[in-house]
Amino acid sequence: MTGPGAADLLEADSRVRHTIKARHEFRGMRTAEHYFEVPLDHFGDPSGETITVFAREYVSTDHSPEQAAQLPWLMYLQGGPGGRGTRLPALAGWSKAAAQDFRILMLDQRGTGLSSPIDRNTLPLRGNDAGQVEYLSCFRADSIVADAEAVRHALGSGPWTVYGQSYGGFCALSYLSFAPEGLREVLVTGGLAPLTGPADRVYQATFRRVAARNAEYFGWYPEDRETVTRIARHLRETEEFLPDGVRLTVERFQMVGSFLGGNTRVDALHHLLEDAFVGTSDGHRLSDAFLEQVRGLVSRSANPLYALMHESIYAQGMSTGWAARRVRRDFPAFHPDAAEPLLTGEMVYPWYFEEDPALRPLRNVARLLAEKSGWPPLYDPERLARNTVPVAAAVYTDDIYVDQELSLETAAAVRGLQVWESADFHHDGIADDGEGIFARLLGMTRSVRG
Known part of the structure; x- marks a missing residue:
């Protein structure tokens, strides 16, 4: 079984419903709460059941509403799995740096936060144990990428910037594998997954x-x-x-x-x-x-x-x-x-x-x-070997969650991926110096773009 193709994702995009339910302004930023109805199963039944995906937009008040509307999008993919998008009380660290040039879209990955959340109370609605497993099979990185592409098209965005922390970086690698045409550039911190192996x-x-x-x-x-x-x-x-x-x-x-x-x-x-x-x-x-x-x-x-x-x-x-x-x-x-x-x-x-x-x-x-066996692939090594999207990744030497050696192995398998390795940070590097790390990685991708 192969991963999703662009045609499959575009077909699903045409059925996505998008609403904005609330807007707020506080502490130097404006927010908008976006809700999207997307297919539960993008690949097996794209015209069937839908679920809700939520994302919150953050824009600095340094930009007027008219200026903000012209800014490119940056989608942030949170660590996890199972972690909802960060709720920002103010723009600080990496988000402060990003808000200078982007509209930030903070995604609640499916099953988390306000995106059709999964827990002990909601999962039994899917029927017996086998039915619940079948449902959960639609909540991996390939489906998160398909959601992201559906959201991008619903927003009318061209290829956008994706920033993945930890498991968000794993999702970014799936994005590069299955829908690179949706990406302008990719930044990864502590999140280069092994592409193969048990x-x-x-x-x-x-x-x-x-x-x-x-x-x-x-x-x-x-x-x-x-x-x-x-x-x-x-x-x-x-x-x-x-x-x-x-x-x-x-x-x-x-x-x-x-x-x-x-x-x-x-x-x-x-x-x-x-x-x-x-x-x-x-x-x-x-x-x-x-x-x-x-x-x-x-x-x-x-x-x-x-x-x-x-x-x-x-x-x-x-x-x-x-x-x-x-x-x-x-x-x-x-x-x-x-x-x-x-x-x-x-x-x-x-x-x-x-x-x-x-x-x-x-x-x-x-x-x-x-x-469960028969899981579909999460990455396409051949496509990653031909990658043309600028990618920069921070690899932390002593990271206990995403191993340095496995990360460097993956980096070498992705054409054009630039690595910045540091022993100064651990897995939570963006909490330590998010502004500096973000600026460094973005600069690396822009140096390639010219």
């Missing part, structure tokens, strides 16, 4: 990176090595419950390693751990403050699509079969029963769907997704 390759690299990041962190805060070990031992011996009433297990506690993925957040892990224990009449227990913070870190109630679809973003052809669980066997230091267990990163395991109340009703669907 998901196991990704997790082999990821576990190694996360182990190294654990070592680096505990080098900065050696007392936290003792605290993490103490918490793990305590959770094995004593029942502790999160504010939602669910028992906190060692495995779930290890998820606080999400802090390790960034420069702007990593030190906050120390502040979390320093609140861990409090003296009580029953001895030392985990504090309410700590448990509340952990609940916010380990719950997927706000983005269940992340847990459901995470491994499928690497699936092309074969099933993933819970790749992270399988690969973890090669890294015993991450096992919850290890003497000094390491903290984990973004991996998803079957037990997520037993321990998280927001995911528990979806456990059979998650199992079927893990077992």
